[in-house]
Amino acid sequence: AQTVTQSQPEMSVQEAETVTLSCTYDTSENNYYLFWYKQPPSRQMILVIRQEAYKQQNATENRFSVNFQKAAKSFSLKISDSQLGDTAMYFCAFMPIPKNTDKLIFGTGTRLQVFP
Amino acid sequence: EAGVAQSPRYKIIEKRQSVAFWCNPISGHATLYWYQQILGQGPKLLIQFQNNGVVDDSQLPKDRFSAERLKGVDSTLKIQPAKLEDSAVYLCASSFLRDPYNEQFFGPGTRLTVL
Incomplete structure (x- = not known):
């Protein structure tokens, strides 16, 4: 079975500092996508960043970057220069390819609080 | 562009009652998903549609849950009868068929409380 584990239920960081959220996953697939989604208190889930497993280069989107370690099945999210608006639940998610469905398999989430 | 719309935003019912949720995906998105998010x-x-056909409903409790997408656009998810453990947020998402990543865009969700 494919599973995603987020071992940090809660994290906090001061504004302008850097924080790293951890994610590990378990799969026998060789090709897949990995995602980080953000869910603010309003509940609308928003895609933050994605990574293709066949690409060695780590994905970057402005202040957000990932550390993808395929052998270790690890996919951590680094948020630089944290802002108050980054306060949210962050979910790591996995999608196998080739795929019969586009089902996203989510972790249990990490609640991030950014303090002024 | 308008996002995924869902209604109602909140619903409180008693166990054994019925409830229905509605979702309107982003225009042009052929694929629609219903997710259950327990606290x-x-x-x-729960279920994935491509146009009006079901792609995956392997985790849908079919004895009490049903969903339809008759015209390949809007979708409804129904629970009948509801149980206490159905209390959750029900999220609808949609994606564009030709997007290789199948990026899913989520609605605000419906928070269901079963008493």
């Missing part, structure tokens, strides 16, 4: 957990896929 403290990540979302879990």
Whole structure:
């Protein structure tokens, strides 16, 4: 079975500092996508960043970057220069390819609080 | 562009009652998903439609849950009869068929409380 584990239920960081959220996953697939989604208190889930497993280069989107370690099945999210608006639940998610469905398999989430 | 719309935003019912949720995906998105998000957990896929056909409903409790997407646009998810453990946020998402990543765009969700 494919599973995603987020071992940090809660994290906090001061504004302008850097924080790293951890994610590990378990799969026998060789090709897949990995995602980080953000869910603010309003509940609308928003895609933050994605990574293709066949690409060695780590994905970057402005202040957000990932550390993808395929052998270790690890996919951590680094948020630089944290802002108050980054306060949210962050979910790591996995999608196998080739795929019969586009089902996203989510972790249990990490609640991030950014303090002024 | 307009996002995924869902209604109602909140619903409180008693166990054994029925409830229905509605979703309107982003225009042009052929694929629609319903996820269940229980408090403290990540979302879990209940059912996926491509146009008006079901692609995956392997985790849908079919004895009490049903969903339809008759015209390949709007979708409804029904629970009949509801149980206490159905209390959750029900998220609808949609994606564009030709997007290789199948990026899913989520609605605001419907929070269901079963008493």
